[in-house]
Amino acid sequence: MTVDKAGIISREKAKNKSRQLRRDIFRHWQLYLFLLPPVAYLLVFRYYPMYGIQIAFKDFNPGLGILKSRWVGLSFFEAFIKSPYFARLLKNTLILSAQSIIASFPVPIILAISLNECRSRLVRRAVQMVTYMPYFISTVVLVSMIMQLTSSFGLINNTLKYFGMQKVNIMGASGSFRPLYVFSGIWQGAGYSAVIYIAALAGISNELYEAAIIDGASVIQKIWYIDLPSIMPTAVILLILSSGSVLNIGFEKVFLMQNTLNMNVSDVISTHVYRVGLESAQYSYSAAIGLFNSVISTVILVGVNAAAKKMSDTSLW
Amino acid sequence: MAKGKMRMIAADRIFHAFNYIFLLFCFLVVAVPLANIVSQSLSSPPAVYAGRVFLLPVEPSLNGYARIAGNQTIARGFANSVCVTALGTAISLVLTIMAAYPLSRKALRGRKLFMWLFTFTMLFNAGLIPNYLLLQSLGMIDSLWALMIPNAVGAWNVIIARTFFETTMPDELYDAADIDGCSDFGVFTRIVLPLSKPIIAIMILFYAVGIWNSYFDPMIYLQTQEKFPLQLVLRNIMTSSILQASMTNVSAARENSAQLAMIEVMKYAVIVLSSLPLLLLYPFIQKHFVKGIMIGAVKG
Numbered sequence: 001m002t003v004d005k006a007g008i009i010s011r012e013k014a015k016n017k018s019r020q021l022r023r024d025i026f027r028h029w030q031l032y033l034f035l036l037p038p039v040a041y042l043l044v045f046r047y048y049p050m051y052g053i054q055i056a057f058k059d060f061n062p063g064l065g066i067l068k069s070r071w072v073g074l075s076f077f078e079a080f081i082k083s084p085y086f087a088r089l090l091k092n093t094l095i096l097s098a099q100s101i102i103a104s105f106p107v108p109i110i111l112a113i114s115l116n117e118c119r120s121r122l123v124r125r126a127v128q129m130v131t132y133m134p135y136f137i138s139t140v141v142l143v144s145m146i147m148q149l150t151s152s153f154g155l156i157n158n159t160l161k162y163f164g165m166q167k168v169n170i171m172g173a174s175g176s177f178r179p180l181y182v183f184s185g186i187w188q189g190a191g192y193s194a195v196i197y198i199a200a201l202a203g204i205s206n207e208l209y210e211a212a213i214i215d216g217a218s219v220i221q222k223i224w225y226i227d228l229p230s231i232m233p234t235a236v237i238l239l240i241l242s243s244g245s246v247l248n249i250g251f252e253k254v255f256l257m258q259n260t261l262n263m264n265v266s267d268v269i270s271t272h273v274y275r276v277g278l279e280s281a282q283y284s285y286s287a288a289i290g291l292f293n294s295v296i297s298t299v300i301l302v303g304v305n306a307a308a309k310k311m312s313d314t315s316l317w
Numbered sequence: 318m319a320k321g322k323m324r325m326i327a328a329d330r331i332f333h334a335f336n337y338i339f340l341l342f343c344f345l346v347v348a349v350p351l352a353n354i355v356s357q358s359l360s361s362p363p364a365v366y367a368g369r370v371f372l373l374p375v376e377p378s379l380n381g382y383a384r385i386a387g388n389q390t391i392a393r394g395f396a397n398s399v400c401v402t403a404l405g406t407a408i409s410l411v412l413t414i415m416a417a418y419p420l421s422r423k424a425l426r427g428r429k430l431f432m433w434l435f436t437f438t439m440l441f442n443a444g445l446i447p448n449y450l451l452l453q454s455l456g457m458i459d460s461l462w463a464l465m466i467p468n469a470v471g472a473w474n475v476i477i478a479r480t481f482f483e484t485t486m487p488d489e490l491y492d493a494a495d496i497d498g499c500s501d502f503g504v505f506t507r508i509v510l511p512l513s514k515p516i517i518a519i520m521i522l523f524y525a526v527g528i529w530n531s532y533f534d535p536m537i538y539l540q541t542q543e544k545f546p547l548q549l550v551l552r553n554i555m556t557s558s559i560l561q562a563s564m565t566n567v568s569a570a571r572e573n574s575a576q577l578a579m580i581e582v583m584k585y586a587v588i589v590l591s592s593l594p595l596l597l598l599y600p601f602i603q604k605h606f607v608k609g610i611m612i613g614a615v616k617g
Binding site: 031038042139149274 | 336
């Protein structure tokens with residue numbers, strides 16, 4: 001009897017709940033109408049391509065389409081891992097992204113702290129305004145600027161000539177590809193990222209600074225004991241986010257900076273996908289490489305996030 | 318301020334001196350290349366060719382700009398970019414706000430699920446080939462729509478806009494509207510939208526910058542020269558001999574260096590032209606831009 005009763009009550013509850021849910025949805029049907037176009041967009045342009053990834057496991061035949069092409073399992077992945085390019089691509093991709101992540105991580109923090117400590121409003125605004133201007137410049141313009149600045153009548157060679165030194169061909173030397181890539185990335189992004197840290201610094205409670213002043217702390221001590229620990233969570237989040245792009249480093253910039261002379265260091269997975277995929281139309285093979293890339297970068301992101309959670313209690317989710 | 322009047326420790330004075338030097342250094346590192354590019358574009362071709370331009374224009378002239386204004390490919394590229402950016406930004410803005418508003422409402426059942434649908438697209442991307450094949454089957458190859466539709470909604474922007482709505486519109490507002498018998502749509506058009514000017518400005522800026530600056534999508538999806546946006550035209554100018562071909566009046570070998578000099582100046586002018594619209598827009602929306610980054614930073 002009692003069991004039955006409880007069962008009836010819980011069934012009643014469930015019924016009520018689902019009725020409540022239906023009522024809620026019905027009452028706010030306009031909200032769902034709002035969501036319809038963006039969600040439809042997501043399904044078509046974001047999720048349908050994910051379904052299309054199966055092309056990586058099939059031998060794509062344009063006449064048959066993705067669905068009817070023959071399954072070949074992991075053979076394209078195997079082919080990629082055994083290909084002569086594999087080692088070079090993986091090495092170039094990892095070195096380039098590791099270098100740019102490590103080199104560009106501390107710069108915006110230093111810039112933000114420095115701007116934060118600057119007591120002249122004019123200087124602060126001028127420096128801030130100028131340093132995040134490059135963020136608006138397109139990759140094509142950035143690379144064009146690099147080409148012009150390093151050209152034989154560009155700023156760098158003019159300066160060398162002015163001091164009586166020999167002209168250099170910077171874009172033609174494969175050794176200068178990585179430094180140029182990393183430095184131009186800092187040049188373009190540091191001011192933008194600094195804004196995020198400045199926001200974090202502005203959120204620090206004044207009481208901390210007042211206490212520090214009373215204790216006679218120097219500026220450097222204030223930075224070390226108050227500023228840095230306070231912006232740590234923000235820094236960790238940004239580091240996690242950048243780790244997600246380890247393998248997806250800015251395709252455009254690498255691609256635009258590539259030339260036959262620096263190919264040995266500038267050929268990365270994403271540019272290889274483009275070359276074998278769209279230039280020589282090996283759709284399945286290149287989709288497999290692309291998927292390999294996506295999966296590993298998602299794994300890196302999740303892994304770094306978990307590590308950050310363990311070590312610093314800060315994480316994306 | 319009391320803080321300023323405090324007696325300064327000697328170490329602090331040294332710190333501040335170094336700080337100014339560091340900031341000056343940062344300023345110069347960013348400003349010098351920009352100043353040089355602009356000055357080169359405004360200098361006379363012989364001065365550029367002789368390598369005499371550093372921070373200020375030498376023998377100022379607008380020759381380069383006059384030449385590119387008369388160049389059909391560049392003018393058409395500029396027009397294409399303006400159209401695609403304006404229309405694409407409008408589409409993105411509408412879709413993003415339409416997604417962000419309901420997602421900011423606690424009354425929306427299944428909010429978490431929908432949110433995940435958006436967030437997941439930031440974590441995992443299908444990659445180049447599946448996207449390309451999708452557009453191919455939709456007949457969007459070599460169409461300007463390919464530059465506006467496939468990337469119309471950025472999940473990150475949806476999150477920023479949603480956070481804005483959540484923080485500016487209190488729950489009581491919706492309750493009150495509910496009691497007064499105002500529909501969700503009515504609340505949106507009469508209350509939410511008029512209060513959303515800052516977020517709309519930020520979204521316009523983010524999307525416009527993204528579309529104006531994009532290179533990869535036009536490169537892979539467009540084939541017809543007449544449809545190329547400015548970034549693609551600029552790239553072609555930098556890597557090929559489009560400009561040489563447009564110089565019909567010069568053929569004598571002794572005028573070759575004058576021609577090369579002119580081409581150099583035109584390259585600088587196109588570089589400036591390709592960034593000018595955004596840089597002109599920038600001072601007006603700078604305030605919103607900083608705010609936008611901050612909203613994104615607060616709610617990762």
